Amino acid sequence: MIRKAEIKDIFQIVSIEKKGFHQTLGEKFLYLEFTENPDALYYVIEQSGTVVGYLGFRLHDKSAEMMNFIISQEYQGQGLGTQLLTYLFGVLKSHQIEKIVLEVRASNVRAQHFYKKFNFYESHRMKQYYGNEDGIVMVKEGDL
Ligand SMILES: CC(C)(COP(=O)(O)OP(=O)(O)OC[C@H]1O[C@@H](n2cnc3c(N)ncnc32)[C@H](O)[C@@H]1OP(=O)(O)O)[C@@H](O)C(=O)NCCC(=O)NCCS
Secondary structure, rough: EEOOOHHHHHHHHHHHHHHHHHOOOHHHHHHHHHHHHHEEEEEEEEEOOOEEEEEEEEEEOOOOEEEEEOOOOHHHHOOHHHHHHHHHHHHHHHHHOOEEEEEOOOHHHHHHHHHHHHHOEEEEOOOOOOOOOOOEEEEEEEOO
């Protein structure tokens, strides 16, 4: 099931991030996003009642900036990321969003491959965006 993220999900989201990414947006950041940012859009995907992934955006006029996207390691490669992202395309369309922008680590070839399947293209590279590593900015525009 895919549904809007709630405050009660923050602990599980952060735990998935820490395991899979070794870094997290953090409890406080997410709490503020969920409670005080009217332009934030965060969704979770559940399996048997457990949150196994989440995807978040910030909306700016007709653009959406992807804040984070992760599926719990043991659930990756089963189509859940595809389900969640495709669902969010629909939600973003209902907000009149025409462009999605995201940053991905240069070394994260798997995620880049994943995004290209959904017609994201590589816009430009940001030198040392992740401290020791370049970031690649990917964009999807037009009909989401
Ligand atoms: C990127 C991510 C969200 C995709 O979610 P997912 O549920 O694993 O994706 P799906 O099962 O829907 O797979 C779709 C595509 O992902 C890629 N993929 C999934 N598992 C893969 C694997 N084990 N090896 C290589 N590519 C893989 C493939 O392109 C796959 O397409 P295919 O089915 O045609 O081969 C997930 O892998 C993840 O959380 N990765 C770690 C966090 C991350 O990198 N987030 C993005 C930050 S910008």
